[in-house]
Amino acid sequence: MKRYYIKSMWAIAAAVLLGASACTKNFEVYNQDNTGITPDDLKGDFNDIGAFLTRAQRSIINFSDGGDPNSYQLQQNLNADCYSGYFMSPNPFNGGQNNLSYSLINGWNGEPFKVGYLNVMASVNRLRRNGVDTAYPAVWAVAQILQVTGMSRVTDIYGPIPYSQVGTSKSAIPYDSQEDVYKRFFLELDSASNNLRAQINGSLKPLPFSFARFDLVYDGDSTKWLQYANSLRLRLAMHIVKVAPALAQQQAEKALDPANGGVITSNTGNMKVKVLGAGFSNPLVFIAQNWLDIRIGASIQAYMSGYNDPRIGKYFDKSTDTTFPSRYQGIRIGSINGNVSKGDYTGYSSLNLTNGTPSFSITTPVQIMTAAEVYFLRAEAALRNWANAGGDVETLYNKGITTSMEQWGAIPGAYLTDNTSTPAGFTDPKNAANNAPSPSAITIKWDDAATPAAKMERLITQKWIAMFPEGQEAWTEFRRTGYPKLFPVVNNFSGGVISSAVQIRRLPFPQNEYNTNGAEVSKAISLLKGPDNGATRLWWDVQ
Secondary structure, three states: OOOOOOOOOOHHHHHHHHHHOOOOOOHHHHOOOOOOOOHHHHOOOOHHHHHHHHHHHHHOOOOOOOOOOHHHHHHHHOOHHHHOOOEEOOOOHHHHOOHHHOOOOHHHHOHHHHHHHHHHHHHHHHHHHOOHHHHOHHHHHHHHHHHHHHHHHHHHHHOOEOOOOOOOOOOOOOOEOHHHHHHHHHHHHHHHHHHHHHHHOOOOOOOOOOHHHHOOOOOOOHHHHHHHHHHHHHHHHHHOOOOOHHHHHHHHHHHHOHHHOOOOOOHHHOEEEOOOOOOOOOHHHHHHHOOOOOEEEHHHHHHHHHOOOOOHHHHEOOOOOOOOOOOOOOEOOOOOOOOOOHHHOOOOOOEOOOOOOOOOOOOOOEEEEOHHHHHHHHHHHHHOOOOOOOOOHHHHHHHHHHHHHHHHOOOOOOHHHOOOOOOOOEOOOOOHHHOEOOOOOOOOOOOOOOOHHHHHHHHHHHHHHHHOOOHHHHHHHHHHHOOOOOOOOOOOOOOOOOOOOOOOOOOOOOHHHHHHOHHHHHHHHHHHOOOOOOOOOOOOOOO
């Protein structure tokens, strides 16, 4: 793997970064003033506040180290991006015995945890300890939203995590159950939303600085931050619908209540983190373009090819391998073993970096949430007969598709009325052993007469296509719903621990936590209610 290195931008960011690079540190770093910054440093030109906020924004998907996205590669790309069916690496890391073949590598499993605490929470806690929560409530609201965004991804990877007592004086930080973490997320979103509404209606004093220059997402627009907060609440509510249906409905209806500020309804409100500043790059693009370490997954290629999806050329480039005709060609997860070299598969389809007007470049903003996803969430709310969905299921489902098409500059044509096309089977032109029949018979056109299972599969399949390339949420939705139906791993090297049919459900707790917070990890495993491995389901992951 490439060497993880650090570049600094501002003094505070540099101090936080130094903590982020130290893999042997534990929770004591969150409880100490290890930045060397005093409360007075948060006055003056306010650049220090901005440093923490931009740090937290960049760290949701970590591209904060100024040019080397190795952190993101381990944080998300070599797990969720591939487990979601979106991607697969052509690189036979560790002779093919790695996370993509369910041989989980300890050194890979800790990066999401590390980034969550040493980058996201450390930045937000530093703002709180210096009084930003009381001095500038609207700024604090954005910090809380960023924390919930970042840490929801962490808990959805591991399950129980330290949360409520991070930032206290304790050196051994206990883990909270995932149920308690989610309940705390909703309370934090309550606080953030209240403060943003107060800012919008003029109840708070104007900020003594321009927040826009610190905002890599919405350029200081409080209304858009509020709509994103409501959309995030809706997403998290839907995560828990099977295990806590009453709480899920309550939180979803609160998110959808127009009196609370609304949700994202157009692509101008998409939550995307801008890539600004010398040395910063979109990490997914960097890995695909500079390292050739990631290519399109077989599952997403099979669905989009079978559906003749007009977005396919916006998402992918065609293959460049001269041993077979140029086409959209994915790689099946777990198929890259020690018998192949990286160069054997780098000519398969990559992100659209060259075709027509490329959709991706090194400065493409990093996507976290889109209006299309929100329309599909609303469609599911309508399917469950919840209040405030704002339309019937079919209308919202179709709006999710057309909004995604608009986002990518694709023309829907007859896509919405196609009731015959189904996902394609998969053919690997270099190894027939990787071939597989179509994973599903689900079609595109909405059908009110379909079974409940077919309705859910159709909705989630189109939602999954629309969320590309954001693999973390796509993996969560696959685990929550079972959809879309993904090709199973070709080589399963878990030693029988992880089922190829059920597929991987989580990552184990980091080895560093066992080394430095071992007693609390043992308690966390009891909260997990299963062994600390990739087969144990999370709290919300109910069969």
